[in-house]
Amino acid sequence: xxxxxxxxxxxxxxxxxTGGFVALLWVLEIVDTASNHALDAYGVQPRTxxxxxxxxxxxxxxxxFDHLVSNTVPVIVLGFLTLAxxxxxxxxxxxxxxxxxxxxVWLFAQPxxxxxxxxxxxxxxxxxxxxxxxxxxxxMEIFVGVGVFLVYSSVLLGVLPGTPGVSWQxxxxxxxxxxxAARMLTTRRAGRVGDGDSYRPTx
Numbered sequence: 001x002x003x004x005x006x007x008x009x010x011x012x013x014x015x016x017x018t019g020g021f022v023a024l025l026w027v028l029e030i031v032d033t034a035s036n037h038a039l040d041a042y043g044v045q046p047r048t049x050x051x052x053x054x055x056x057x058x059x060x061x062x063x064x065f066d067h068l069v070s071n072t073v074p075v076i077v078l079g080f081l082t083l084a085x086x087x088x089x090x091x092x093x094x095x096x097x098x099x100x101x102x103x104x105v106w107l108f109a110q111p112x113x114x115x116x117x118x119x120x121x122x123x124x125x126x127x128x129x130x131x132x133x134x135x136x137x138x139x140m141e142i143f144v145g146v147g148v149f150l151v152y153s154s155v156l157l158g159v160l161p162g163t164p165g166v167s168w169q170x171x172x173x174x175x176x177x178x179x180x181a182a183r184m185l186t187t188r189r190a191g192r193v194g195d196g197d198s199y200r201p202t203x
Contacts, residue, residue, distance in 0.1 A: 047107070
């Protein structure tokens with residue numbers, strides 16, 4: 001009788017983690033609505049001490065159910081794809097996007113504003129997924145990146161200012177975080193250009 005327990009496939013773990021994260025978003029919005037939107041105060045408020053808390057909390061908070069509904073499907077799809085080819089790498093990429101996006105908003109967004117929502121992660125995941133395959137030169141990751149670009153390329157226009165009430169700064173710095181994550185976590189082996197199957201994680 002075998003004594004070793006087989007490892008859970010990455011896609012199953014990715015689905016569980018992504019599903020749990022989405023459930024957390026909905027639970028928090030239910031709590032927020034029940035408390036007369038008390039949690040909204042914990043978004044990123046640029047260049048204030050209280051607003052620093054938002055760097056950690058803003059991506060899991062939303063300004064109402066309409067805001068959350070618009071983010072739910074992209075979080076499910078992009079979060080799953082980010083994690084499915086490697087849980088550790090996907091979580092680390094998400095952490096980089098989370099911090100870079102939050103810090104960018106805190107440093108550069110207009111004063112007396114409040115920013116929250118998972119879209120900072122969504123924009124980061126889009127750029128991460130599009131860029132990582134080409135940096136790694138891994139065929140499957142390139143296919144995933146091309147597919148993500150075809151589906152979400154028009155969404156990337158959200159990094160530009162112009163829509164009232166939309167945190168284009170969060171979109172922009174989330175996207176920058178996604179690029180940095182792809183660059184920092186490249187797994188292509190130095191000196192083996194073109195070999196998509198050679199991996200040496202750099203983290």
